[in-house]
Amino acid sequence: MNIVLWVIAGLLAAAFLGAGVMKLSQPKEKLAASGMTWTEDFSAAAVKGIGAVELLGAIGLILPAALDVAPILVPLAATGLALAMIGAMVVHVRRKELATIAPSVVLFLLSAIVAWGRFGPYSF
Template sequence: MNIALWIIAGLLAVAFLAAGLMKATQPREKLAASGMTWATDFSAGSVKAIGAVEALGALGLILPAALNIAPALVAWAATGLALTMIGAAAVHLRRGEAKAVPPSLVLLVLAAVVAWGRFGPQAF
């Protein structure tokens, strides 16, 4: 189970780090033009903040345990990312973008599995 949690956390970290850095470094207009039309509903600062949260959450999935510095933070990072995906799904539903909801739900479930595993049976 520990190996499965590491694999899931690693995949989530890659996905959230890439998405977060893209949101944090690209202008809001460029994100909207590339298909992230939800970005037009938020200020540029909010989009960058969402990106920062995702990137920091990705680092929080791996670094605390890998460096053995407060490894309990892994479960909290996974919880935060799960909450972020609840917000993402809500935004997509509110905008009528039903096709964008399933990826958010998959990431939500994976983050919830990591949180459950690291808070419970496979805590560090």
């Protein structure tokens, strides 16, 4: 199960790293034009903040355990990302974008699995 949790954490880190870098590096208008219409409801600073949270969460999923420095940060990062995905699901439901909610649900479930495993029976 430890290997499974590492694989899931690695996939989550890659997904959130990519999403975070994209939100931090592109203007809000370009993100909205590329299909992220939810950005219309948020300020540019809020979108950058969401990107920063995703980037830091991605780092927190891997580095603390890999470097064996404060490995408790891994389940905390996974919990934070799960909460961010709950927020994303709420935004999509509120905007009636049910067709685009699936990635948020999957990322929430995977984050919750890592948080459960690393807080519980498979902690470091």
